[in-house]
Amino acid sequence: MLALATDFHERCLAHPTLSHPFAHGVDPAHVPHLAAYWGEVFGGPPDYSRSHGGHGAMIRVHANQCDEDPFSAAFVECFDAAVAAVLPGDTELRAVLGDYIRAATAEVVAYMPLSAAGPGDPPMPRWTWAGRQGLDGSVSTGDAVTRTP
């Protein structure tokens, strides 16, 4: 997760669209925070929830920033490229990570408008080989349910 977050963040800083939100200067702990967040989403220890306020805090970092979304496509593009550069060339892994980042980006962007209501205290999303895991343990993301857990 640290390797993925490091590669991904370098791509964001180098991207003509994504460099702007980071131009004010970035917390040096951003990459480890991102790695901890993704680690928790993919079944690792709940470090981000314990130490950084959980999913709601992550959403709030991005909330009420702007009414337009110039970022989603670039964010997904950088993530897909980082996955290809850092993780094994496994088709199923790439597919489920691709599903994940598109869903996660859509959620973050939904809170970006200046007038958007806050997220409250949502649970950390959990993703497995079978896609997003529901609070009741069910899974749901289109064809992802056919994958071997």
Ligand code: HEM
């Ligand atoms: C949609 C485009 C997005 C943009 C432009 C964006 C930009 C940013 C920026 C500027 C920061 C603050 C960095 C700092 O100063 O420390 C940040 C923090 C963060 N972002 Fe994003 N982000 C986006 C989407 C996402 C998504 C989809 C996720 C999760 C999948 C995410 C996870 C995080 C996390 C975990 C942090 C660190 C928060 C902390 O320090 O606790 N971001 N993001």
